Amino acid sequence: MPTLPHHKHRRAEFLASIDTPVLLFAGSWIARNYPANWSPFRADSTFLFFFPSPEANAAALFDPKDKSVTLFLDERTPTDALWHGPVPSFADIKKFIGVTSVERRADLAKLVKKKLGKRKAHTLAIPDPRATAEACAITGETLDFYDSAKVANPELIQAIANLRLLRHPEELASMRAAAAVTQQGHVLAMARTRAGILEQELVGFVEGAFAKRGCVPAYNTICSVRGEVLHNHAHHNMLLDTDLVLLDAGAENAAGYCGDVTRTWPVSGKFAPEAREVYEIVLAAEKAAIAAVRPGVRYRDLHMLAARVLTEGLVAMGLLKGSPDALVESGAHTLFFPHGVGHLIGLDVHDMEAFGDQVHYEKGRTRSSQFGTQYLRLDIDLKAGMCFTIEPGIYFVPAILHDAKFRKQWKKEVDWALAESFLAMNSLRGFGGVRIEDDIHCTESGAEVLTASIPKEVAAVEALVGSACG
Ligand code: GLY
Numbered sequence: 383m384p385t386l387p388h389h390k391h392r393r394a395e396f397l398a399s400i401d402t403p404v405l406l407f408a409g410s411w412i413a414r415n416y417p418a419n420w421s422p423f424r425a426d427s428t429f430l431f432f433f434p435s436p437e438a439n440a441a442a443l444f445d446p447k448d449k450s451v452t453l454f455l456d457e458r459t460p461t462d463a464l465w466h467g468p469v470p471s472f473a474d475i476k477k478f479i480g481v482t483s484v485e486r487r488a489d490l491a492k493l494v495k496k497k498l499g500k501r502k503a504h505t506l507a508i509p510d511p512r513a514t515a516e517a518c519a520i521t522g523e524t525l526d527f528y529d530s531a532k533v534a535n536p537e538l539i540q541a542i543a544n545l546r547l548l549r550h551p552e553e554l555a556s557m558r559a560a561a562a563v564t565q566q567g568h569v570l571a572m573a574r575t576r577a578g579i580l581e582q583e584l585v586g587f588v589e590g591a592f593a594k595r596g597c598v599p600a601y602n603t604i605c606s607v608r609g610e611v612l613h614n615h616a617h618h619n620m621l622l623d624t625d626l627v628l629l630d631a632g633a634e635n636a637a638g639y640c641g642d643v644t645r646t647w648p649v650s651g652k653f654a655p656e657a658r659e660v661y662e663i664v665l666a667a668e669k670a671a672i673a674a675v676r677p678g679v680r681y682r683d684l685h686m687l688a689a690r691v692l693t694e695g696l697v698a699m700g701l702l703k704g705s706p707d708a709l710v711e712s713g714a715h716t717l718f719f720p721h722g723v724g725h726l727i728g729l730d731v732h733d734m735e736a737f738g739d740q741v742h743y744e745k746g747r748t749r750s751s752q753f754g755t756q757y758l759r760l761d762i763d764l765k766a767g768m769c770f771t772i773e774p775g776i777y778f779v780p781a782i783l784h785d786a787k788f789r790k791q792w793k794k795e796v797d798w799a800l801a802e803s804f805l806a807m808n809s810l811r812g813f814g815g816v817r818i819e820d821d822i823h824c825t826e827s828g829a830e831v832l833t834a835s836i837p838k839e840v841a842a843v844e845a846l847v848g849s850a851c852g
């Protein structure tokens with residue numbers, strides 16, 4: 383078990399920032415069918431932030447009054463050792479992790495009540511509903527992990543977010559490690575691409591590359607010739623020589639840190655002229671947004687910069703008509719770029735998204751009501767140490783391009799016949815979509831692209847695609 387002074391330091395910082403005791407839970411196994419057949423255990427990210435390799439069912443009480451951290455763990459029994467192998471003793475854990483004391487999980491309610499006396503405590507809702515219910519029964523709160531307005535008391539959310547928002551050097555090292563494994567998955571998928579295989583085979587290469595290096599997918603892998611379906615998790619299509627494949631996949635390492643990368647490439651290994659044109663526009667938008675990263679910049683401005691570059695490209699292609707500024711102002715670009723340019727990344731692939739816009743939107747800023755732009759997940763001013771993605775795209779989405787309201791609203795601004803031709807391309811399969819996504823660390827001098835080693839220049843992508851197919 384790793385002895386990590388970083389975790390101890392984080393716990394001390396947290397204790398110094400709270401004035402009410404806090405009870406945190408790691409969560410437990412979730413059954414995938416009958417109770418003893420579990421999905422792999424993954425501790426809640428905040429618990430993972432404070433404790434290395436948390437055990438399932440672990441909980442902790444942080445008490446600012448005496449600066450103590452009490453860790454509660456399941457008792458070690460011969461039966462557990464029989465089925466799951468031996469586990470370190472409470473005494474060893476106390477020493478390794480450096481907490482004030484380790485107690486039996488079965489005694490949690492009794493001991494917490496005794497320690498709190500008349501004082502109140504707060505807790506945090508987590509993905510495991512049983513743990514959340516147990517925690518709420520002790521603190522008397524009514525919380526719901528699946529409702530960002532009810533995930534925890536706002537002061538507690540802020541105290542946690544203050545610590546999780548800016549990456550310490552050891553976290554950056556872990557992010558770089560996750561990025562390196564993410565690179566292996568993407569490169570293998572590109573190299574093994576050929577017409578005639580199923581999307582699922584590429585998913586197998588990607589996730590096999592992660593597993594081989596002790597990682598799991600940080601989220602459901604998106605791998606599709608239907609790139610216009612933003613979160614397409616169906617992988618049954620056979621690749622055609624005329625298809626573009628969009629792969630959005632990231633590795634999560636044992637420490638819980640994630641990668642989140644999108645690349646798009648032609649199955650044939652050679653971009654068709656219109657595919658290359660769209661690809662180069664998206665690449666230019668991505669690079670422009672990355673080049674603008676520095677402390678103090680408003681994340682929304684990166685989004686708008688990417689939107690502006692995409693719009694200029696769409697005007698050059700004849701798909702949009704008019705001045706790029708006016709088009710962006712009116713929101714016409716959202717017909718082809720209907721999502722935000724990215725999100726925080728860390729222990730959650732959309733880091734701390736469960737905490738809601740309290741963390742992701744600067745005080746006084748609210749979500750746009752404009753279609754597309756309303757999906758911008760982040761609108762804070764950047765600080766050195768923040769990690770986030772940049773992921774612009776251009777998509778040809780039948781449901782958008784056939785929407786009567788949009789056709790009326792932007793009657794003059796769109797060449798609808800030309801847009802329609804993209805839906806009919808590729809033997810009516812349609813053009814699909816192009817997205818390019820990298821993971822960025824904001825430094826004092828600009829962007830560090832954590833995932834820079836994953837090819838994205840046209841020549842590099844074309845050289846790699848199919849290169850391992852013999
Ligand atoms: N990786 C999927 C997303 O960022 O939404």
Ligand code: MN
Nearest residue numbers: 642771773819
């Ligand atoms: Mn992403």
